[in-house]
Amino acid sequence: MKKNKTRLTPDFCVIGAGSGGLSFAAGAAQMGASVVLVERSKMGGDCLNTGCVPSKALIAAAQIGHDIQTSSKFGWRLERPKVDFKKVYDHVQGVIASIAPHDSVERFEGLGVKVISEEGQFKDDKNLETKTHLIQAKRFVIATGSHPFVPPLEGLSQVPYYTNENIFSLQELPKHLVVIGAGSIGIELAQAFHRLGSQVTVLEAFKVLPKDDPEITAKLKDILIAEGIDIQENAKNISIQRKSKNIKCSYEDEKGKSHDILTSHVLVATGRRPTIGNLNLEAAHIKFSLKGIEVDSTLRTSNSRVYAIGDCTGGYQFTHVANYHAGLVIRNGIFKLKAKVQTTAIPWVTYTNPELAHVGFLESQLQAQKIPYKVLHLDFDDNDRAQAERRIEGVIKILVSPKGHILGATILGASGGELIYPWVIAVQNKLKISAIANSIAPYPTLSEINKRIAGQFYVDKLFSSRMKRIVHWLMWLTR
Numbered sequence: 077m078k079k080n081k082t083r084l085t086p087d088f089c090v091i092g093a094g095s096g097g098l099s100f101a102a103g104a105a106q107m108g109a110s111v112v113l114v115e116r117s118k119m120g121g122d123c124l125n126t127g128c129v130p131s132k133a134l135i136a137a138a139q140i141g142h143d144i145q146t147s148s149k150f151g152w153r154l155e156r157p158k159v160d161f162k163k164v165y166d167h168v169q170g171v172i173a174s175i176a177p178h179d180s181v182e183r184f185e186g187l188g189v190k191v192i193s194e195e196g197q198f199k200d201d202k203n204l205e206t207k208t209h210l211i212q213a214k215r216f217v218i219a220t221g222s223h224p225f226v227p228p229l230e231g232l233s234q235v236p237y238y239t240n241e242n243i244f245s246l247q248e249l250p251k252h253l254v255v256i257g258a259g260s261i262g263i264e265l266a267q268a269f270h271r272l273g274s275q276v277t278v279l280e281a282f283k284v285l286p287k288d289d290p291e292i293t294a295k296l297k298d299i300l301i302a303e304g305i306d307i308q309e310n311a312k313n314i315s316i317q318r319k320s321k322n323i324k325c326s327y328e329d330e331k332g333k334s335h336d337i338l339t340s341h342v343l344v345a346t347g348r349r350p351t352i353g354n355l356n357l358e359a360a361h362i363k364f365s366l367k368g369i370e371v372d373s374t375l376r377t378s379n380s381r382v383y384a385i386g387d388c389t390g391g392y393q394f395t396h397v398a399n400y401h402a403g404l405v406i407r408n409g410i411f412k413l414k415a416k417v418q419t420t421a422i423p424w425v426t427y428t429n430p431e432l433a434h435v436g437f438l439e440s441q442l443q444a445q446k447i448p449y450k451v452l453h454l455d456f457d458d459n460d461r462a463q464a465e466r467r468i469e470g471v472i473k474i475l476v477s478p479k480g481h482i483l484g485a486t487i488l489g490a491s492g493g494e495l496i497y498p499w500v501i502a503v504q505n506k507l508k509i510s511a512i513a514n515s516i517a518p519y520p521t522l523s524e525i526n527k528r529i530a531g532q533f534y535v536d537k538l539f540s541s542r543m544k545r546i547v548h549w550l551m552w553l554t555r
Contacts, residue, residue: 081210084190086110088409089204089213091196091355094121096386096398097219098179103406105188112211113184114204116195120179121221122240123395124172130244131264133171135427137164138271142429149466159272161249168244198360201379215381215409218362218369219398220355222348222387229256230315235323237316237342240265250274250341254325256314258284258307260426262345263300267428270305277337279311279327285426289438289486292473296432296488299469308335316342350388365390373416374408375401383409392422421504423496430456430470431492436484436503437475449475449483454529456489461520465490472529474499480508480533491522498526509533 088104090097093115105111118125144157177183181191194206204211224239226232238246240261251274255266258280270276278284284307285293301307310330317324325337350368363370363378368390375383383405386398400422407415423435442449452475457468470489477483485499502511512530517523537543 081205081208084112084209084211084213086112086190086211086213088112088215088217089114089196089211090217090219091204092121092219092221092386092388093119093179093184093191094219094221094386094398095123095395096221096402097121097217098184099399099402100217100219100385100405101184101189102187103402104410105184107406107410109410110190111188112190112192112209112213114192114194114196114206114211116193119181119184119191120176122223124175124179126241126244128395129172129175130168131240131261131268132427133168134164134244134272135264135268135429137167138268139429141273142271159249161272162247164249164272165244165247195354197354197356198362199356201360202381213381215383216360217405217409218352218355218377218382218384218388219386219402220351220388221398222393223351224344225347225349226344227256227346231318232316232342232344235316235318235342237344239344243343246341252277252337252339253341253343254279254323254337254339255343255345256325257345257347258309259287259345259347260285260424262343263296264427265343265345266305266307267300267303270303274341275306276304277306277325277339278308279314279325280307280309281311281314283309285432288426288432288434289473291439292432292471292486292488295471296426296428296430299430300428348387348393350390352388374414375405375417376408392419392424394422394424397422418504421500423500425493425496427493430467430489431487433487433492433496434485435496435500436482438484438486439475442475442483447483448478450478450533451475452529452532454525454532456525458528459520459522459525461522461524462490464520472525474509474529476509476533480510482507482509482512489522489525495522495526498523 087109089112090101091114093113101111101113141157144154147154184191192206192209196204196206199205202212253269253274253276255262255278258278266276266278284297311327314327322338323342325339328334352364357364361379362382369377369384369388371377371384371389375385377384385401385405387393404415407413426432454472456462456470462468467490473486475484482502487495509530512526517527
């Protein structure tokens, strides 16, 4: 006899226990709403288990080795270090394990959230069903994230390959890693594995980091090539073939010349796609496409009972955006405030060394909209702290309106992801460059570079011939 499913009628049902889903569930439950959380896989989602956390742990391990190898500039004489990659693996898994309790079932049940570790599908526009439960919530929040997009490259399905979902399970260092794709994930892991000792080749069909400032990404590309990473842009007709115990990657360069690479491992990092295929969205009358679930400016779907947040909406695929969305839906779903998504001040960081960080407009966007602007540049080698630590590779670039409003910022340099934050506040609050220029930065810090570049906006006025005449006149008056 078929067992009847348990019926639940919470205020909210959250589908997906990644960053966005967990943020919403924790916030709503602690505010007094009844919340059911449905997750078919691991708590913490991609960010904790296969994304942000393990990748940054791997990058940190690689940085240690790089620091040792380049320590002679500080007076150290050290032999070339040898990596124990199994211990690197243990380090990465240990970091995941140390954070996991914060995202665990136990913690969320302690907050009052009902966690169902099963896959959920919409039965109709008001109900979601799992293997053992039927959930009729007042509101649903879809937070199912995204998954790696694997392009239909010739021969790829016939060989073992990696994505971010399984690359961190490696316990032996790849002898030669071919990375297909030069977005943030591909470039970060390319540098990390190279610093750990792998030979690395990057194949990119277009340009490295195409969503960032091309002037700055060109500088980063040069730095990576100087380290020894082989980067091939405009690589077309990529194909894969098993070759004895190795893998042969073939491609054509921009001139149409064919090239073959014999490699041990292949990492596919060609972007991500929303994870929505098994939700039965049609039954819930929720509009969607290959790009993701369609939402309005308040993150509500075509079904007024349902919100969608994070990667599954097809927008910016960042953990901090999913968390931002969660906060908006708390305001809209609980307090009926109709808060709207604002994308102008969303920052992003590529965690290479040096880091590449950005917020606001790019030059190309300002030019397309015919918005007048002024460009400010300052190299990191003009910063005393950067010189002291020999971290002088990089540049900060600020876009400012003629009246001094901060329009955009790009930083390539040490701790770029940390240094971008005041510019995020400035763009979000529509501050003028004077807010940064008039601040007091402690010396010697990397943060001084923000104050110094802000001061550049006033150089032409402060040191002009007109200013010299005014000062001369003022000094004459005080004789």
